[in-house]
Amino acid sequence: MTETRKRRLPRKVREQQIIDAAVQVFSKRGYHAASVDEIAELAGISKPMVYLYLDSKEGLFLACVHREAGRLTEAFRDAARGAHSPGLRLRAGLSAFFAFVSDHRDSWVVLHRQTSAMSETVTAEVSKARRSVMAQVEGLVRAGIAESAGAGAPELGDEEADFVAHALVGAADTLTDWMESHPRETPERVTQRLMNMVWVGMRNVLAGESLEP
Amino acid sequence: MTETRKRRLPRKVREQQIIDAAVQVFSKRGYHAASVDEIAELAGISKPMVYLYLDSKEGLFLACVHREAGRLTEAFRDAARGAHSPGLRLRAGLSAFFAFVSDHRDSWVVLHRQTSAMSETVTAEVSKARRSVMAQVEGLVRAGIAESAGAGAPELGDEEADFVAHALVGAADTLTDWMESHPRETPERVTQRLMNMVWVGMRNVLAGESLEP
Amino acid sequence: MTETRKRRLPRKVREQQIIDAAVQVFSKRGYHAASVDEIAELAGISKPMVYLYLDSKEGLFLACVHREAGRLTEAFRDAARGAHSPGLRLRAGLSAFFAFVSDHRDSWVVLHRQTSAMSETVTAEVSKARRSVMAQVEGLVRAGIAESAGAGAPELGDEEADFVAHALVGAADTLTDWMESHPRETPERVTQRLMNMVWVGMRNVLAGESLEP
Amino acid sequence: MTETRKRRLPRKVREQQIIDAAVQVFSKRGYHAASVDEIAELAGISKPMVYLYLDSKEGLFLACVHREAGRLTEAFRDAARGAHSPGLRLRAGLSAFFAFVSDHRDSWVVLHRQTSAMSETVTAEVSKARRSVMAQVEGLVRAGIAESAGAGAPELGDEEADFVAHALVGAADTLTDWMESHPRETPERVTQRLMNMVWVGMRNVLAGESLEP
DNA sequence: AATGAATGAGCGTTCATTCAT
DNA sequence: AATGAATGAACGCTCATTCAT
Numbered sequence: 001m002t003e004t005r006k007r008r009l010p011r012k013v014r015e016q017q018i019i020d021a022a023v024q025v026f027s028k029r030g031y032h033a034a035s036v037d038e039i040a041e042l043a044g045i046s047k048p049m050v051y052l053y054l055d056s057k058e059g060l061f062l063a064c065v066h067r068e069a070g071r072l073t074e075a076f077r078d079a080a081r082g083a084h085s086p087g088l089r090l091r092a093g094l095s096a097f098f099a100f101v102s103d104h105r106d107s108w109v110v111l112h113r114q115t116s117a118m119s120e121t122v123t124a125e126v127s128k129a130r131r132s133v134m135a136q137v138e139g140l141v142r143a144g145i146a147e148s149a150g151a152g153a154p155e156l157g158d159e160e161a162d163f164v165a166h167a168l169v170g171a172a173d174t175l176t177d178w179m180e181s182h183p184r185e186t187p188e189r190v191t192q193r194l195m196n197m198v199w200v201g202m203r204n205v206l207a208g209e210s211l212e213p
Numbered sequence: 214m215t216e217t218r219k220r221r222l223p224r225k226v227r228e229q230q231i232i233d234a235a236v237q238v239f240s241k242r243g244y245h246a247a248s249v250d251e252i253a254e255l256a257g258i259s260k261p262m263v264y265l266y267l268d269s270k271e272g273l274f275l276a277c278v279h280r281e282a283g284r285l286t287e288a289f290r291d292a293a294r295g296a297h298s299p300g301l302r303l304r305a306g307l308s309a310f311f312a313f314v315s316d317h318r319d320s321w322v323v324l325h326r327q328t329s330a331m332s333e334t335v336t337a338e339v340s341k342a343r344r345s346v347m348a349q350v351e352g353l354v355r356a357g358i359a360e361s362a363g364a365g366a367p368e369l370g371d372e373e374a375d376f377v378a379h380a381l382v383g384a385a386d387t388l389t390d391w392m393e394s395h396p397r398e399t400p401e402r403v404t405q406r407l408m409n410m411v412w413v414g415m416r417n418v419l420a421g422e423s424l425e426p
Numbered sequence: 427m428t429e430t431r432k433r434r435l436p437r438k439v440r441e442q443q444i445i446d447a448a449v450q451v452f453s454k455r456g457y458h459a460a461s462v463d464e465i466a467e468l469a470g471i472s473k474p475m476v477y478l479y480l481d482s483k484e485g486l487f488l489a490c491v492h493r494e495a496g497r498l499t500e501a502f503r504d505a506a507r508g509a510h511s512p513g514l515r516l517r518a519g520l521s522a523f524f525a526f527v528s529d530h531r532d533s534w535v536v537l538h539r540q541t542s543a544m545s546e547t548v549t550a551e552v553s554k555a556r557r558s559v560m561a562q563v564e565g566l567v568r569a570g571i572a573e574s575a576g577a578g579a580p581e582l583g584d585e586e587a588d589f590v591a592h593a594l595v596g597a598a599d600t601l602t603d604w605m606e607s608h609p610r611e612t613p614e615r616v617t618q619r620l621m622n623m624v625w626v627g628m629r630n631v632l633a634g635e636s637l638e639p
Numbered sequence: 640m641t642e643t644r645k646r647r648l649p650r651k652v653r654e655q656q657i658i659d660a661a662v663q664v665f666s667k668r669g670y671h672a673a674s675v676d677e678i679a680e681l682a683g684i685s686k687p688m689v690y691l692y693l694d695s696k697e698g699l700f701l702a703c704v705h706r707e708a709g710r711l712t713e714a715f716r717d718a719a720r721g722a723h724s725p726g727l728r729l730r731a732g733l734s735a736f737f738a739f740v741s742d743h744r745d746s747w748v749v750l751h752r753q754t755s756a757m758s759e760t761v762t763a764e765v766s767k768a769r770r771s772v773m774a775q776v777e778g779l780v781r782a783g784i785a786e787s788a789g790a791g792a793p794e795l796g797d798e799e800a801d802f803v804a805h806a807l808v809g810a811a812d813t814l815t816d817w818m819e820s821h822p823r824e825t826p827e828r829v830t831q832r833l834m835n836m837v838w839v840g841m842r843n844v845l846a847g848e849s850l851e852p
Numbered sequence: 853a854a855t856g857a858a859t860g861a862g863c864g865t866t867c868a869t870t871c872a873t
Numbered sequence: 874a875a876t877g878a879a880t881g882a883a884c885g886c887t888c889a890t891t892c893a894t
Contacts, residue, residue: 008872008878030329032245036864046880051865115326116243159395163406166391167384174383175376182372193376197414221853249889259855261891270889434874456755458671462868472876474870483868539754542669589817589832596813597806604805608798619802627836647857647893675885685859690886 015053015063018043022054023064027106031061031116058122061110068107069129075100076136090144091195094168097137098191101176112173138165145202164202168194228266228276231256235267236277240319244274244329271335274327281320282342288313289349303357304408307381310350311400311407314389325386351378358415377415381407441479441489444469448480449490453532457487457542484548487540494533495555501526502562516570517621520594523563524613524620527602538599564591571628590628594620654692654702657682661693662703666745670700670755697761700753707746708768714739715775729783733807734830736776740815741826751812777804784841803841807833 009017021043025034036057040047054060079096083089101108111133118126142161171194179185222230234256238247249270253260267273292309296302314321324343331339355374384407392398435443447469451460462483466473480486505522509515527534537556544552568587597620605611648656660682664673675696679686693699718735722728740747750772757765781800810833818824 011877014878028330030243030245032243033329035862037862045878047864048866048880049878052879057864109328113326113328115322116246117241163388163391163403164410166387167407167410170383170385170387171380172383173387174379178376178379190376194380197377197380197411200413201410224853227853248887250887260889261855262853264890265854437874440874454756456669456671458669459755461866463866473868474876475874477869478875535754539752541748541752542672543667585821589814589829590836592813592817593810593833593836596809596811598809600805600809600812601802604802616802620806623803623806623840624836626839650856653857674883676883686885687859687887688857691858696885 011053014043014045014049018045018050018053018060019063019067022060023068023106023110026061026064026114027109031114031118036060058119061114061118062122062125064110065126065129068104068111069133071104071107072097072100072111072133073136076140090140093137093140093144094195095188095191097140098172098194099187101172102179102187102190105176108173108176112169134162134165134169137169138162141165141168141202164198168198171198224266227256227258227262231258231263231266231273232276232280235273236281236319236323239274239277239327240322244327244331249273271331274323274331275335275338277323278339278342281317281324282346284317284320285310285313285324285346286349289353303353304404306350306353306357307408308401308404311385311389311404314385315392315400315403318389321386321389325382347375347378347382350382351375354378354381354415377411381411384411437479440469440471440475444471444476444479444486445489445493448486449494449532449536452487452490452540453535457540457544462486484544487536487544488548488551490536491552491555494530494537495559497530497533498523498526498537498559499562502566516566517617519563519566519570520621521614521617524598524602524617527598528605528613528616531602534599534602538595560588560591560595563595564588567591567594567628590624594624597624650692653682653684653688657684657689657692657699658702658706661699662707662745662749665700665703665753666748670753670757675699697758700749700757701761701764703749704765704768707743707750708772710743710746711736711739711750711772712775715779729779730834732776732779732783733834734827736779737811737830737833738826740811741818741829744815747812747815751808773801773804773808776808777801780804780807780841803837807837810837 018039022034022039025039025042028034029038034057036047036050039060040050043050050060054063075096076093079092080089083092111130114126117123138161141164145161145164175190175194179187179190231252235247235252238252238255241247242251247270249260249263252273253263256263263273267276288309289306292305293302296305324346327339330336351374354377358374358377388403388407392400392403444465448460448465451465451468454460455464460483462473462476465486466476469476476486480489501522502519505518506515509518537559540552543549564587567590571587571590601616601620605613605616657678661673661678664678664681667673668677673696675686675689678699679689682689689699693702714735715732718731719728722731750769753765756762777800780803784800784803814829814833818826818829
């Protein structure tokens, strides 16, 4: 099956191919160790095209972050669409989240694990995208808990929901690495296990209960 | 060979100063963006000394990882020493962990967040050091749960304990970032909250219980 | 072949537009720092058109030099046409020269101040165009002095006239910069002043007189 | 006679060698067309040394301008030292100026003929150095004329002296090119001729006299 | 024990130029 | 007549590393 590589492609298509390659390379090497040469080669084009379309290495990285943040947002939205009660939305959303993180390792690594020092504007933009993702997880957490807690549930404070969201995202991030060394695990099983682990506790946090040390 | 007359600092001292500087710079810039120049300058010596003592940039990074992993291990040991019942050891250990992670940001970032591509041998060594840290958390988890579950507790499987340890470490990592933007939070409060969140669930995971989706 | 239906501009017009743009950009940036991209954009067309019409960056530069040398020549000719005695021709010519240099800064800068290394053939052509301008100034000088010196004037040697022409052109070039920081000066005033300064001396040079050091 | 090229040289020496090379290359190619590679090669060292000592291409250019401006200033000072009456200082100064311009073609071209667009800070610094040179010529002009005009001489206005200085510098610049194609000319002869040409006129300018057109 | 001097190799970026339509 | 797509080659700059003292 010969794959005739098209030589001339319209800008929009090439752009996506470049971003595809960039996400892979940024994820694998990290922002600084990634070389535009390698990205261009992986995208099957020459370096000047990268600069023509994406302006700079930073612009390229930004494009990656934006696109992948958008995709994750979309994954959330799709999951929510299928779950018509607020309660199901939490599980569906979290499940979608885990699925995304484990299915799109590269996207997630670019979105969440690139810590290297970059120009201030880029750092700001990236932080914004990351906060937007975190806010969506937080929304899921708050909605899910609120419903599951029933009518008389106390309001879940901003800080509490934020805390839970960060804990979940951090756990999910590390667990995705863990999955790689446990090939029999699936995103679903990991989701289930993590839910088992935190579900009751999330409500405890909500209820203000605390265990004695 | 008597070590007299030396006004220039003895090797061991210099070495530690270099590693001090390196941990700061690696943490701030990331492995690749860090420059040996900056490290040498921060250490107050000339570059060839760095190479004389630590061989290469990778050797320098390895030394950082080893030393900081050792320090974290020591923090665990100290915490355990104060808590003479296995049950208290879990909380004390986790608390020590959080304290370490938030007190020694640079150390932790070097230990856990540097993903960049390095030579295979180095990557292997670093992974080993990281796994050793993870193993200690896992030990705490297993011991703590075992005791809290009482006499007839089922054996906690390796995979389960490993899972919980990874979730905790990941959550702790992200929560440390979160703490930075919530200045009123302390490591103790965060520890407490995380314990509230996962304590019950950890036992659920142990008991093999699972919530219906 | 009737030239109907063509909405796209005919070749000659486009060519002039391109050269217009090129003169501006070459003057502003210098030959090497000028980019064909910028020229094409300023001309309102795409880059391949530039190459279709002018062959190369050097060709483009050559075209600029030729056209602007021609314009300066024409300015001389027009000035001469109005001054029907050879004596007036010198002043009118010099005045036209200053007017041109100050009115068409870009043209002059391209004609006289671009020193950058180019291919030998091009350098030769450019030198030729520049020498042609210099020759015209020299002609003015020789004619003007000859007349002013009256019937029995000694022949002004080639070298002497050449010397005076170079001195005048160099002075004029630098004085044009000077004019920019003295907004109340006009080409006419500068011409007058320069004439005052060199008029007597030119005749001295002619007469072979020399001041004692 | 074998020339043993010293490999290791102290910074100060190497720095001067690099600037030597840079002046040549900047003069020959122009700022933009000059490549740091070529400069390094001509200086007999590797590129990083250039950056270690001179920071950047712009820094290198600045260093050239400063050093050569200083040398020209020194040439003026030396000439003035030999001429103990103000009147002789003009001729001696101008002669030194012409000698410098023709002996150090590269220095002068760097000092006066680089027009290309550079960063604002550099442009500012370069302009400053150039103005300082021009001011020295202006000083010579004013002093010389004042003395030659005798006791009752009218004050020479700033603008007039400035004008004359610019005209002289511009003429000298172009005449230096002219000398290259007239190998029998010497700086002394050219100086003499230019003095003949402008000496009387300079006083006319001073006296406010003007020739009728 | 300690350092100033030096470099090979690579990276981000740009540019003149061409191809296919 | 006109252009969007594409690139080889070069340039400014930096960095990990070593040599000579």
